[in-house]
Amino acid sequence: MRRRICYALIWMMLYTVPVVHAQDITALKMHKQRLYRQYTRLAASAQDTTMDARYYHLSLRIRFRPNLLEGEVEALFQSRVDNLNTIVLDLDDAMNVTAVGASAGAFQHNNQKLRLTLKKTYHRNDTLRVRVRYRGLPANDGGDWFVFDTIEDSLDHVWTLSEPYGARYWWPCKDTPADKADSVDIRVTVPAGLWVASNGLLADSVLTDSTNTFFWKERYPIAPYLVSLAVAPYARFRDSYPLPGGDVLPLYFYVYPSEEARAREVFKETRDHLDVLSAYFGPYPFAKEKYGLARFGWGGGMEHQTLTSVGRVSEAWRFLYVHELGHQWFGDALTCASWRDIWLNEGFASYSEALYAEARGYGELPPGRAAYDAYMSSQLYYGDETVYREDTTSVAGLFDRVVYDKGSWILHMLRGQLGDTLFFKGLRRYARDSTLLYTSVRTADVRSAFEEVSGRALKTFFDQWLLYPFYPSYEVGWQTSTSDSGSVLTVTIRQEQPRPVYQLNLELKAYYSNGADTVLTLFNDSRDQTYRFVLSHAPVNLRLDPGNKVLKNVRYRNEAAYTPRITIDSARPNPFREQIEIRVTSWRNVPPELTVFDVSGRRLRRLKARVAGAFHDYYYAWDGRTDTGRRVAAGIYFIADAEGKAAARVLYLK
Numbered sequence: 001m002r003r004r005i006c007y008a009l010i011w012m013m014l015y016t017v018p019v020v021h022a023q024d025i026t027a028l029k030m031h032k033q034r035l036y037r038q039y040t041r042l043a044a045s046a047q048d049t050t051m052d053a054r055y056y057h058l059s060l061r062i063r064f065r066p067n068l069l070e071g072e073v074e075a076l077f078q079s080r081v082d083n084l085n086t087i088v089l090d091l092d093d094a095m096n097v098t099a100v101g102a103s104a105g106a107f108q109h110n111n112q113k114l115r116l117t118l119k120k121t122y123h124r125n126d127t128l129r130v131r132v133r134y135r136g137l138p139a140n141d142g143g144d145w146f147v148f149d150t151i152e153d154s155l156d157h158v159w160t161l162s163e164p165y166g167a168r169y170w171w172p173c174k175d176t177p178a179d180k181a182d183s184v185d186i187r188v189t190v191p192a193g194l195w196v197a198s199n200g201l202l203a204d205s206v207l208t209d210s211t212n213t214f215f216w217k218e219r220y221p222i223a224p225y226l227v228s229l230a231v232a233p234y235a236r237f238r239d240s241y242p243l244p245g246g247d248v249l250p251l252y253f254y255v256y257p258s259e260e261a262r263a264r265e266v267f268k269e270t271r272d273h274l275d276v277l278s279a280y281f282g283p284y285p286f287a288k289e290k291y292g293l294a295r296f297g298w299g300g301g302m303e304h305q306t307l308t309s310v311g312r313v314s315e316a317w318r319f320l321y322v323h324e325l326g327h328q329w330f331g332d333a334l335t336c337a338s339w340r341d342i343w344l345n346e347g348f349a350s351y352s353e354a355l356y357a358e359a360r361g362y363g364e365l366p367p368g369r370a371a372y373d374a375y376m377s378s379q380l381y382y383g384d385e386t387v388y389r390e391d392t393t394s395v396a397g398l399f400d401r402v403v404y405d406k407g408s409w410i411l412h413m414l415r416g417q418l419g420d421t422l423f424f425k426g427l428r429r430y431a432r433d434s435t436l437l438y439t440s441v442r443t444a445d446v447r448s449a450f451e452e453v454s455g456r457a458l459k460t461f462f463d464q465w466l467l468y469p470f471y472p473s474y475e476v477g478w479q480t481s482t483s484d485s486g487s488v489l490t491v492t493i494r495q496e497q498p499r500p501v502y503q504l505n506l507e508l509k510a511y512y513s514n515g516a517d518t519v520l521t522l523f524n525d526s527r528d529q530t531y532r533f534v535l536s537h538a539p540v541n542l543r544l545d546p547g548n549k550v551l552k553n554v555r556y557r558n559e560a561a562y563t564p565r566i567t568i569d570s571a572r573p574n575p576f577r578e579q580i581e582i583r584v585t586s587w588r589n590v591p592p593e594l595t596v597f598d599v600s601g602r603r604l605r606r607l608k609a610r611v612a613g614a615f616h617d618y619y620y621a622w623d624g625r626t627d628t629g630r631r632v633a634a635g636i637y638f639i640a641d642a643e644g645k646a647a648a649r650v651l652y653l654k
C-alpha cells in the first residue's frame, strides 16, 4: 500500500505533519507524503486459533439507493484441536447476520465477533463447513474498507481496501494475515452496466437486462485483507506478458471511462515493470492467473493479489505502480504474518522502487548505481520510530514512513554488508523458497534466507535496525605517522548514540594530495575502536562510508567546522489552536534555537528547548504568540532552526 497525495492541498494539514528540510522544499518529492486517518479502535483482536482457514466462497449482491450489501459466505476450516464445538469469526456489527447454516447451528454476534455454535463436535484435522448469511451497509469505521463511491458525480462505483483490519467490515472471516485460505471464490451481482474486478481469474459472467454477475476464482493462497472488489462501469482493455517457458500472462486493466485513452498509454509500461522486477526477484508469483490494475477512489495504491488498485492514471505515478507490483512478491505471495512485521511488505515494496530506478533510471539520471543511490537518498529516515511496529492499534502508526523508508534502507544496508552477489542471491532465495512461497512469513524467514546464502550470522544486523530508533552517530578522528614500511594511518571511531552499539562493516575512503584515493574496509563493533593501516602515502583527507551504504551521522574530530544533522521529527497537533509541541533531533552539543516565520519570511518568535531527551531530542512549544506576546493571525507558519536546515510547516487556527 502506498498513499500518495498532492502536497499543495491545504486540507492535508488537517491530517499530517509535513516536515521538510528548508533547502529541499522545492525538490520535495510529493509522493513521499502519505495521509492516513487515525484508527484508534483496538486492532489487536484475538483471532480464533482453534482452526485454520482453508477456503472461502463469497456470494455478494450490491444494491444502490439505498446502498446495501447482501452476502452469503461459505467457509471451510480445518480443526486444530480436539472437541471443537464453537468457532469465532471476525465480522463488524454493521453487518446483520440473518442466518447461519451447514455445520453452524446457532450464532452470537457482537463486538465484531461472530461466535458460531457447531452442530457436532469436531476433532483435530477434521474439516468443517459453515455458512453465514448477512446484510447491511458496511461501516467505514476509521478506514475506507468498503466504499460506495461515484465517478464524475453520477456513475456508481464501489471499491474495497481491507488492509489492515477491513475484511471484517464486509465479509465474515478469520481476519488475520497469518491465516491464508488455500483458495477463494468470489461471486458478485451488481446492477446491469457495472463491471466487477477481483482476484484471480474471471471464470464466468452472466449479464442480463437488470443485473450483471461475475464469478472470480483465486486459486493461489490469499490473506483476507488482499481479497478485493472494484466495481464501476469500467472501460476494460488487456495486454499480455510473455513468461519464461512460452506461457503468456494476461494483463487486465479496469479504468474509468474518461481515462481510457490515457490509461492505454500509461499502462503499456506494465510489461516493462514486470521485466525489471522479475529479473531481480524471479518469476511473477501468480503466473497461472493474471496481473491487473483497477482504478479506485483512494488516493494511493493497494496491492490486491493479482489486481492492484490505483487512485490515478498518470506517468507521474510510475514508482507507485512499481511499488504495488513489488508487493505481488513481497506482501501477497509472501505476507507478513503479523502487522508488527509490516516492513516485510512495505520495506521490500519500497526497495523495489529503488531497484527499478537502478534498472531504468531516476529523474535525469540514467540507469545505474547513481540513479539507485539517488532513489535511496530520497528514502532517508532519521526519526525516532522503530521499523518493528510494537503497537499495531493505529493504522497511521502501522504505516508510518519508517517502515517504508528505513525498511527499504535495511535492504540497502544489507546489500552493502553482503555485496551484490550474495545479496541478490539471498533476495531470490527468500522470494522463491518453496517452503515460504504463498505463506505468511516473519523477519526470521528473511534472516534465514540471507544467512543460508552468505554463511553469516545476521541476527544482530536485523535487530539493531529493526528494534531501535535512530541510527549510529560516528565520531571519526585520524592521524598519520611514518614507519619503515610506509605511512601509518591511525583511525579512531567512536559511536556517540546512546544505544545500541552497532556492528557493521564500514568503508573508509582515504584521499591523497595527488588526487588519488583508496577505499579501506573495517569492521566496527564497539563503542571506541582504533584501526591502523599502512599506506604508501599519508592521506590528506578521510571519509567514512563514502558510498552511503549505512544510515548514519558522521562527525570528523579533525575538522573544526562540521555540519551536524538536525531534523524536526514531529509537530503536534497540526493544525493547532492552543499550543503546538515540536520535537527536534540535533547532533549539536547545545540545544538548537528554533524560529517561527510567517509565509513572507518575517521572524515572529524565538523558541528555546523546554526539555532535552536522551536521544539528542529536544522539545519545544509554541502558543501562537510573537516575541512581544501578540497573538498571530490564523494561517500557515514555518518553524525552522537558525541555519534553515530543518523546517516544519504548521497551521494555526483561531
Ligand SMILES: [Zn+2]
Binding pocket: 001, 002, 323, 327, 345, 346, 349
Ligand atoms: Zn505498499
